[in-house]
Amino acid sequence: MSDEALLKVENLRLDLVVGSRRFGAVKDVSFSIGRGETFGLVGESGCGKSITALALIGLLRAPLAFGGGRILFKGREIQNLPGSEMRKLRGNAISMIFQEPMTALNPLSPVGRQIAEMFVLHKGATWHEAERKAVEALANVRVPAPDRRVKDYPHQLSGGMRQRVMIAIALACRPDLLLADEPTTALDVTVQAEILELIRDLSAAQGTAVLMISHDLGLIANMCARVGVMYAGRLVEERAAQEVFRAPSHPYTGGLVASLPLLGARASHGRSRLKEISGVVPAVTAFPEGCRFNPRCQARTEICIAEDPEETALPRGGRVRCHHHA
Numbered sequence: 001m002s003d004e005a006l007l008k009v010e011n012l013r014l015d016l017v018v019g020s021r022r023f024g025a026v027k028d029v030s031f032s033i034g035r036g037e038t039f040g041l042v043g044e045s046g047c048g049k050s051i052t053a054l055a056l057i058g059l060l061r062a063p064l065a066f067g068g069g070r071i072l073f074k075g076r077e078i079q080n081l082p083g084s085e086m087r088k089l090r091g092n093a094i095s096m097i098f099q100e101p102m103t104a105l106n107p108l109s110p111v112g113r114q115i116a117e118m119f120v121l122h123k124g125a126t127w128h129e130a131e132r133k134a135v136e137a138l139a140n141v142r143v144p145a146p147d148r149r150v151k152d153y154p155h156q157l158s159g160g161m162r163q164r165v166m167i168a169i170a171l172a173c174r175p176d177l178l179l180a181d182e183p184t185t186a187l188d189v190t191v192q193a194e195i196l197e198l199i200r201d202l203s204a205a206q207g208t209a210v211l212m213i214s215h216d217l218g219l220i221a222n223m224c225a226r227v228g229v230m231y232a233g234r235l236v237e238e239r240a241a242q243e244v245f246r247a248p249s250h251p252y253t254g255g256l257v258a259s260l261p262l263l264g265a266r267a268s269h270g271r272s273r274l275k276e277i278s279g280v281v282p283a284v285t286a287f288p289e290g291c292r293f294n295p296r297c298q299a300r301t302e303i304c305i306a307e308d309p310e311e312t313a314l315p316r317g318g319r320v321r322c323h324h325h326a
């Protein structure tokens with residue numbers, strides 16, 4: 001991608017450290033996100049999406065460890081920043097929302113105070129100013145009666161309202177990049193749609209780039225301009241969202257598309273595709289030799305077992321990592 005990229009991840013490797021052994025939980029993952037762009041990471045549970053996001057904001061914890069590569073944010077390498085420098089970025093220029101707000105919010109502090117803290121910490125506001133801004137921030141995420149809700153503790157709010165609070169905290173300082181890790185998985189379907197709309201509207205209004213993470217390809221394609229498909233710690237395909245549906249190139253992507261109820265029939269038309277992906281993502285300590293997808297792949301031949309495929313650029317843009325890509 002161009003030098004203009006807001007975030008550039010180059011050959012990222014993240015290791016699972018078990019005694020003296022290191023297993024590549026994420027290996028050679030590269031992607032970039034432009035300013036204001038929405039980029040999605042999709043793949044089944046255990047593919048390495050969450051740990052990739054955690055690595056971006058310096059929240060990786062043992063037994064996982066940074067293993068190599070570079071993370072450039074606005075051209076600056078951030079993969080080895082000291083804790084104090086990373087804390088200046090986190091919540092300010094890069095922020096994150098998680099699947100379960102209860103684990104991220106402080107149960108002992110009113111939500112208004114938790115939002116206000118961001119303005120005090122990162123923007124040098126006084127508490128008085130910050131608390132006024134917290135009411136505005138809650139109104140912004142469409143929480144009714146925000147002047148009263150600021151005094152509520154997280155347990156007094158519904159799951160959807162808590163997620164709105166987390167979005168208010170994450171967007172308080174108008175970050176350049178929002179990492180959204182399965183932000184709606186814990187919510188019921190109607191609330192899910194509202195929260196996604198909120199993330200889309202607010203990030204577009206603020207010019208915030210979004211890295212959206214989900215196991216749901218439909219959701220990702222709806223929200224994102226470009227999609228990275230992860231399998232067993234590797235980025236196996238990266239494409240414009242519409243291309244992923246129109247002509248998935250990696251057999252794993254094809255399987256994900258075919259398993260979507262509405263689009264499966266169309267995507268598999270005229271080509272040999274997995275109707276569903278049998279089997280499960282292997283444990284990090286048991287990734288197979290060669291292509292990591294080979295044990296589950298219907299297109300597998302000997303080379304797939306013997307050799308890890310290189311990344312190949314696709315003619316209509318994007319890239320794929322498969323010996324037999326479409």
Ligand SMILES: Nc1ncnc2c1ncn2[C@@H]1O[C@H](COP(=O)(O)OP(=O)(O)OP(=O)(O)O)[C@@H](O)[C@H]1O
Pocket residue numbers: 016025043044045046047048049050051052062063064182215282283284
């Ligand atoms: N704290 C940990 N200790 C050991 N292994 C871990 C830890 N955190 C993650 N892993 C392993 O690293 C791999 C990638 O996990 P990660 O959470 O990034 O997957 P994911 O694609 O985001 O899936 P999910 O949606 O389930 O979080 C998985 O195999 C997981 O078991």
